[in-house]
Amino acid sequence: MSDLDLSSAVRRDPRREWILRNRLHPEHAALAATGAASPAEWLGPNGVTRRDPRAVGFIGPNGIRRIDRSGAQHGAGATPGARAAAADNRQRIEIDDPAFVIAVVPDLPGGRLSSHDRDLLGLARRLADADPTAPGAVVAITFGEHRESDFGGAGVDRLLSLSGERFSGYAPEARLAALGSVEQELTPRHWLLPDSTLGGGELGRRLAARLGERPATGVWQLETAADSDSGWRCTARGAAGSSDIVRPLPRMVLALAECAEPVSDTLHAARPLEAAHSLPEGLARIEDLGEIAIDPAEVALAEAEFVLSAGNGIRDWDGYHDAARTLGAAEGASRVAVDNGFMPRNRQVGATGTWVSARVYIAVGISGAVQHLQGIERCDKVIAINLDPNCDMVKRADLAVIGDAEAILATLAERVAAWRAEQETRHVA
Amino acid sequence: MSPEHAPLRSGPRVAVLVSVGRHPVTGRPRRADQDARAVELALGLEQADTRLLHAGRHDDDSDSALRGYLGMGFDSLELIEQNADADVVPALVEALRTQSPRLVLTGAHAETGEGSGMLPWLLAEALGWPVVGGLAAIEKIERDTATLLQALPRGRRRRLRVRLPFVATVDQSAAPARQSAFGPARRGGFEAVAKESRADELQAVWQVAPARKRPARLKVVKSGSARDRFKAAAAKSGGGGGKVLEDATPDQGAEAIMALLREEGVLR
Numbered sequence: 163m164s165d166l167d168l169s170s171a172v173r174r175d176p177r178r179e180w181i182l183r184n185r186l187h188p189e190h191a192a193l194a195a196t197g198a199a200s201p202a203e204w205l206g207p208n209g210v211t212r213r214d215p216r217a218v219g220f221i222g223p224n225g226i227r228r229i230d231r232s233g234a235q236h237g238a239g240a241t242p243g244a245r246a247a248a249a250d251n252r253q254r255i256e257i258d259d260p261a262f263v264i265a266v267v268p269d270l271p272g273g274r275l276s277s278h279d280r281d282l283l284g285l286a287r288r289l290a291d292a293d294p295t296a297p298g299a300v301v302a303i304t305f306g307e308h309r310e311s312d313f314g315g316a317g318v319d320r321l322l323s324l325s326g327e328r329f330s331g332y333a334p335e336a337r338l339a340a341l342g343s344v345e346q347e348l349t350p351r352h353w354l355l356p357d358s359t360l361g362g363g364e365l366g367r368r369l370a371a372r373l374g375e376r377p378a379t380g381v382w383q384l385e386t387a388a389d390s391d392s393g394w395r396c397t398a399r400g401a402a403g404s405s406d407i408v409r410p411l412p413r414m415v416l417a418l419a420e421c422a423e424p425v426s427d428t429l430h431a432a433r434p435l436e437a438a439h440s441l442p443e444g445l446a447r448i449e450d451l452g453e454i455a456i457d458p459a460e461v462a463l464a465e466a467e468f469v470l471s472a473g474n475g476i477r478d479w480d481g482y483h484d485a486a487r488t489l490g491a492a493e494g495a496s497r498v499a500v501d502n503g504f505m506p507r508n509r510q511v512g513a514t515g516t517w518v519s520a521r522v523y524i525a526v527g528i529s530g531a532v533q534h535l536q537g538i539e540r541c542d543k544v545i546a547i548n549l550d551p552n553c554d555m556v557k558r559a560d561l562a563v564i565g566d567a568e569a570i571l572a573t574l575a576e577r578v579a580a581w582r583a584e585q586e587t588r589h590v591a
Numbered sequence: 592m593s594p595e596h597a598p599l600r601s602g603p604r605v606a607v608l609v610s611v612g613r614h615p616v617t618g619r620p621r622r623a624d625q626d627a628r629a630v631e632l633a634l635g636l637e638q639a640d641t642r643l644l645h646a647g648r649h650d651d652d653s654d655s656a657l658r659g660y661l662g663m664g665f666d667s668l669e670l671i672e673q674n675a676d677a678d679v680v681p682a683l684v685e686a687l688r689t690q691s692p693r694l695v696l697t698g699a700h701a702e703t704g705e706g707s708g709m710l711p712w713l714l715a716e717a718l719g720w721p722v723v724g725g726l727a728a729i730e731k732i733e734r735d736t737a738t739l740l741q742a743l744p745r746g747r748r749r750r751l752r753v754r755l756p757f758v759a760t761v762d763q764s765a766a767p768a769r770q771s772a773f774g775p776a777r778r779g780g781f782e783a784v785a786k787e788s789r790a791d792e793l794q795a796v797w798q799v800a801p802a803r804k805r806p807a808r809l810k811v812v813k814s815g816s817a818r819d820r821f822k823a824a825a826a827k828s829g830g831g832g833g834k835v836l837e838d839a840t841p842d843q844g845a846e847a848i849m850a851l852l853r854e855e856g857v858l859r
């Protein structure tokens with residue numbers, strides 16, 4: 163972009179610019195042709211895209227310039243470099259020599275940063291960036307394999323990935339021992355963990371007890387305070403969420419979701435960090451024997467992580483129940499399916515039924531009325547199977563398959579059954 | 592089976608730490624819900640010699656709340672008298688050392704005070720015992736291990752084997768507690784032990800107020816172009832952006848769905 167700045171800001175030729183602006187000037191046409199006029203779009207000094215309205219658009223049938231802002235047409239004159247930069251104009255930040263370290267242990271449910279994790283990293287950035295002359299580094303510590311590729315965008319300067327068989331499953335003792343050696347190595351100014359059941363909430367309390375730190379739990383707000391040792395004051399929920407405790411920010415913080423805004427306009431290095439010492443091998447007194455199979459039909463619909471929901475488009479109800487059983491999904495229904503007597507009332511999803519929070523929600527033959535869509539607001543991935551490609555459920559869905567529900571469900575169930583059998587034989591072998 | 596008339600118990604010794612709860616609406620003292628579930632869990636253990644333990648002040652409020660636990664079928668409750676502002680961990684550690692139970696059950700959070708949920712972890716650290724969070728059920732207690740079910744989110748369960756003695760916390764996923772019966776609650780007694788209380792000094796500088804409603808987060812759309820911002824503000828929530836498979840055979844459709852299900856890891 164530097165050449166751009168040179169031509170537009172440093173070496174200005176006011177007369178030439180004036181002629182270029184003045185379309186009635188006798189030299190205008192000649193200059194505009196030779197000078198390869200200024201680009202239609204460039205990145206301003208503040209990272210905002212600037213456009214020259216005269217250089218974009220086209221002349222419509224009535225001789226009037228039309229500008230299509232949908233992005234479909236205007237790019238003709240823009241340089242490809244400028245456009246690529248506009249796509250990711252987050253400011254890149256490298257902290258080479260951090261004044262201190264903020265350690266964050268995200269939950270990474272399913273191997274990815276949750277929104278809770280991102281909020282927590284936003285909180286960590288507030289602590290790290292408070293003094294621009296001596297910025298701290300945010301170190302994220304992950305256990306086992308993860309599938310996250312955007313640690314940098316979430317505000318992580320250094321990434322300490324601790325992998326190994328002993329961290330898989332429920333291994334609080336191994337994780338605690340590893341965090342203990344991180345404490346010795348990095349001595350973070352603050353430890354931040356999400357206050358979530360079984361995730362950071364548990365590990366954080368273990369760590370606090372081990373390090374002899376008194377943590378602030380249920381933290382949801384942070385403000386600067388000159389009178390506290392850490393320079394910060396926090397508001398935390400106490401007494402089972404019924405009171406607010408305002409206290410100086412301690413070294414260990416267990417924070418609630420939405421404790422801070424997630425990072426959005428900077429891109430951090432997320433440089434991998436090696437653990438210097440070999441991690442201690444502890445004696446495990448807690449042994450994980452694995453998850454036990456539970457009947458998905460028993461799980462409360464609001465809690466189910468995988469829901470197969472049926473609507474008015476289902477004709478073959480036996481086939482639907484079979485499919486739900488094969489997929490191992492909890493059954494849900496639209497109101498019409500319930501009103502018509504095909505499904506029990508406690509399976510209704512929506513405004514007047516259950517608000518589900520499934521990770522994957524499959525809507526079969528459901529048109530997607532607002533009352534139904536409200537109930538699936540918190541679902542991560544929605545799959546629609548419907549005959550009508552224009553219905554609202556298809557618009558909401560992350561994946562929509564247009565076709566007859568009966569045939570698709572039957573094929574899907576068949577495939578899943580085959581896949582299961584294959585897994586089984588591989589397990590045995 | 593009423594524990595009062597049961598013969599001498601040969602099973603493991605279990606201590607349940609109970610606290611004074613507070614009704615979320617009326618604010619009246621009551622049994623703490625999670626602690627009552629822990630008591631219920633202990634009552635479900637065959638032959639276990641279960642004792643209730645409370646550290647705190649003994650006054651009218653705590654009396655009525657603690658009698659709620661007695662009403663679940665206990666003759667007595669051991670009460671370690673402490674001042675209202677005391678840090679009860681040292682006193683409890685000492686009591687547990689002398690009692691040496693095989694298993695200590697607690698709730699996950701207290702319903703009054705700081706309610707940080709640190710107590711079980713601090714106890715376990717001080718005693719050097721393993722600790723398990725989110726206990727849903729105890730399947731089996733053997734000579735030196737126990738098999739437990741731990742509650743995971745979304746109604747799932749994980750089986751764990753833990754070395755005895757250990758501490759476990761109980762939360763909402765365990766079975767709800769039985770009703771407290773009035774007669775046994777009245778008849779039951781307290782075995783009070785006075786112990787020196789150590790004041791919790793840190794709390795003195797805290798300001799405690801009833802919980803404020805948290806502000807709803809605004810949806811901020813960060814985008815360079817006015818058109819994008821307008822579109823985001825005007826768009827129906829969650830609309831668009833998905834993949835649509837039209838004119839696909841059922842096979843192709845099922846294939847695409849299957850791929851997504853496996854990617855999300857919901858097939859097991």
Ligand SMILES: Cc1cc2nc3c(=O)[nH]c(=O)nc-3n(C[C@H](O)[C@H](O)[C@H](O)COP(=O)(O)OP(=O)(O)OC[C@H]3O[C@@H](n4cnc5c(N)ncnc54)[C@H](O)[C@@H]3O)c2cc1C
Nearest residue numbers: 473474475496497512513514527528529531533549550567
């Ligand atoms: C006050 C109020 C509260 C309500 N609360 C709720 C609520 O909580 N939950 C709720 O669900 N509804 C609720 N409703 C009802 C809601 O407005 C809709 O009427 C209802 O959700 C529609 O259900 P449906 O999508 O199953 O049926 P329809 O709208 O009839 O849609 C059927 C869909 O199936 C498709 N289809 C048909 N045949 C096939 C096939 N062979 N293969 C594949 N697709 C096929 C069609 O294309 C169509 O999209 C409420 C309504 C009111 C007025």
